[in-house]
Amino acid sequence: MSAEPTTAGKAVRLPRDERRRQLLAAAQEVFVSNGYHGAAMDDIAVAARVSKPVLYQHFPGKRDLYLALLDGHLAELTQLLVDALRSTDDNKLRVHATMRAYFQFIAQDSQAHRLVFESDIGNEPDVRSRLEEFNAQFASAIAGVIAGDTQLSTVEATLLGRGLAGMAQVSARYWLETEGSLDIDAAAELIYRLAWRGISRFPKEI
16 A cells, blocks of 8 residues: 655644545545445555555544545535525526536536435435435425415425426436537526426416
C-alpha cells in the first residue's frame, strides 16, 4: 500500500475535515468502480494513500462511508432544486430552472449521479429510506407550487409533483448516456417544454 504523504520523512497529519474529504473522495472512486459489494476497506485505504487504522478512525465501516457520501450528494442535489424553485415567482421559469438543475447535477459529476441512483445497494433499508425522503421532499416542494397556483387538491398536486420529479430524474440519467450527443441546455429545454405544456393546462386558482 502507498504510504501517506510525507514532509522531510514525516507523515503529514491533515486537519480532520480535510482528511475526511480525502477519504470520501477515495471511497467514491472505489464504490463507483467496483460497486458497494465489490469494494473493500483495503481498497479505499489504498486509494486514499492512508493506513487502515487512519481510515477506521474516521469511519467505522464501509457502510458508514457510503451513507456519508449519499447524504452529501442528496443534500447538494436538494439545495440545487430548492434554489431553482425559489429563483423566481414565475412558474414557467420555475419549471425551466428546476429541470435545468437536475441536468446540472447529473452533468457536473457523473460519479455522484451513479453513486446516488445506480448503487447496488439501492434496495437496502437505510439507503432506500434516504432516497425516498429525498424524492418525497422534492415532490412536496413542487406540489406546494402547483397547489398554490391551481385548483388541484394537495393529493393531486403531490401526484403531479412525483411525476415531474420522476421525469426530471429519468430523462437526465438517459441524457448522460448519450455522451454529449445533445447539449445540456437543449436537453433540459426539451424536458422543460414537455413538463410545462402539461402542467400549464390545469385550471388556475382564482
